[in-house]
Amino acid sequence: MHPLLAAPLRVVNIGLAGFGRDLAANGVPVVHVDWRPPSKFHDLLATLEQRTAQIDEANAEALRRILAADPVLVGVRRAGELIAELDAEPLVLHAGPPLAWERMCGPLRGAVCGAIVFEGWAPDLAAAERLAERGGVRFAPNHHFGAVGPMTGITTRSQPLLVVENRAFGNRVRCTINEGLGKVMRFGGNDAEVLARLAWLRDEFGPLLGRALESKPVPLSPLIARGLAMGDEMHQRNVACTSLLLRALAPSLARAGDPESVARALEFIAGNDQFFLNVGMAMGKSMLDPAQGIAGSTIVTAMSRNGTDFGIRVSALGERWFTAPVEMPQGLYFPGFSAADANPDIGDSAILEAVGLGAFAMAAAPAVAGFVGAGGFQDALGYTRAMAEITVARNPKWTIPALEFEGTPTGIDIRRVVESGIAPAINTGIAHQRAGVGQVGAGIARAPLACFEQALAAFAEHGR
């Protein structure tokens, strides 16, 4: 074979999917890029061009803060100790932007009722539902209290929370401990098994992990750097980071309790490839929070979903949410389930994509591309390359071997999203739409473009 023939034909298909499908059917590797013609916001973008230098400077400052972050997993504490409001009244924190009980989806309602029983505010699930319906508990987003939670993201007073401190800025973010796979509260599970596990986390595992972390905190940025070279994207694949975290924690865990409780703790972590997810989420928010509130910056500082609405926050626009209806994830289902069972997109975990991980780092995790139904190795590269189109930089500390050690795409710019029509992709678990069932699959969701369009309009109007 002539040496030059060893360079295979590879195609990036932009726009209509049909052309790409034809090539793919003929064995040509095709990466499909979700592109649309320039948006109706053309005039708005043209207006903002006069402020380009100022915006770019503000975005550079936002990026500087994100890249300067030094997130460290420092401990575990009871939620009520960390967030006083949780001890003061029956308060349930949930994923996503604000949402009233009436508009909550099935799994979120299921998790809320489970948490109400767990906290002793009602004797059973039926009573819990009546309590919630009549306004007997207050609801608020995790994000409003310096916290995040995966999927339903329920946080209540007695749960043990992981604490991540961004030592470059001194801010802290909290997240519950990942419960494992299957029927768990974050996927809407709420039966006796679910609540018993939460009680064990509260009474044995959480305090033990807390003692271990107090004696030896775990710096997270180098751990992510290693994990990206080990096939994780930290959203739907945390095999490496979970293993590296266990490796870092195991010696101090061994000194933190009696052999049997230590062995149970190690088994619990070792038995759940997604254990690291919640750590990574708290890390993501701790890195993005210092970039919030920079005048003139169009960088996204949070993306989050409550199963009904998708919300984003933008640096210059502070704590305001820009929301639109959530979309359905496209993905693969566990045996016995199908898209008909799926709940729409939910969870605070899109904070990982906001910080450049998850679908943005898909090129680091070709195995996850198959798991979420996104194709093979070339497709994984395609996702990361597409997300680089809507971000302002590459993270020099977090590199991807398969892209010759280019960094993860970092700093979503609402201008680029609106201009290109490329919606941020999000690797996600899929919950059953009914309360109490749990996880039924995994896939890729898209952030609704409407969130970015609204934010851009607000930025153009009010943005200083």
Added chain:
Amino acid sequence: MHPLLAAPLRVVNIGLAGFGRDLAANGVPVVHVDWRPPSKFHDLLATLEQRTAQIDEANAEALRRILAADPVLVGVRRAGELIAELDAEPLVLHAGPPLAWERMCGPLRGAVCGAIVFEGWAPDLAAAERLAERGGVRFAPNHHFGAVGPMTGITTRSQPLLVVENRAFGNRVRCTINEGLGKVMRFGGNDAEVLARLAWLRDEFGPLLGRALESKPVPLSPLIARGLAMGDEMHQRNVACTSLLLRALAPSLARAGDPESVARALEFIAGNDQFFLNVGMAMGKSMLDPAQGIAGSTIVTAMSRNGTDFGIRVSALGERWFTAPVEMPQGLYFPGFSAADANPDIGDSAILEAVGLGAFAMAAAPAVAGFVGAGGFQDALGYTRAMAEITVARNPKWTIPALEFEGTPTGIDIRRVVESGIAPAINTGIAHQRAGVGQVGAGIARAPLACFEQALAAFAEHGR
């Protein structure tokens, strides 16, 4: 940009390196394949062509046995209990084919003397050297006693040995416990610090690990499969497999001893990314041993080096070694060291390449390509593709994500090596040439073609 322009030019350069260098200088990604014109063994290969069907059938049987292997890490035992000869006389097992004291290189002599002191056969290193010189200890290869060892590969009676059982065939292979990095016996270290660590391995760590493994043996083939999707090639990079092994072992370790000795054991494993290396080596030999002695098979069943000679074994030719002088690794050196300090290629660890890992699986481990000075991601792919030219199959259980989940190249065929002139590549640590110093770098060595040519000649003459 037109979509088709997104397919970049990529070149595989075969033979003379200059053409490739010119392209590379112009920014074109080039993978250089080490190719030479067909060898002088052309006539020999032509003769063997008459037996092609028979040889291919024998090789298929060898491959079947390799792929059917079920290696399990089952325990740790004192070497003298496992290998009776070690308790019967002052016997020192070493890496590579047989070698007399007179021809041993510096680090091998250093390790031998350290082991003699460690076993109490001489009071100090000087006395140990005199004892070795006057024939006061017997030397033999690890491979002759169902064992392997990295670098100098010293095995003596009181060392604790890892035991891997291939449950598909019932055979067992033993290997010492990896001591860590830097000044260690496998790299020729022999001072008080080195011997104290060996004593701790013997007295505390080995027995503890043994108890943990007895309660929960660890199947290795699935662990390798995961490790390949996590950036390991299991020779110069064992970050993932070490972490996954620790994760699998931690709960049973926690139940196997007092908290402080358990914590020390976990710290020791967690502190050494190469802890898994010795486990992988024992696994490799346990998988290849059942393929030895198949009439008509030209598959390599062992590659090994003692720092002076490189030796290979071939299935049809049984336990006979075909040797040639070892080559110098090409690589990168730790600060303060250079090629002038380097010892030639040494160790039983090339058993990993013989089973399709190490340099053969480089495409799985782009980070290691940089560590051993072999370039970037495209270069890593090039090594695996080149090694596929001299092997008979891909391992369907051990796949590489970056090659769209193709398997690792498995079953080196001496015919293909001689015909192509492509020498097996080996990822290796580099020892200082003087006794007592330790590791100074890492690089890539080549198996000498002369070993394969001799084996092919012997096969043509005697090979049934």
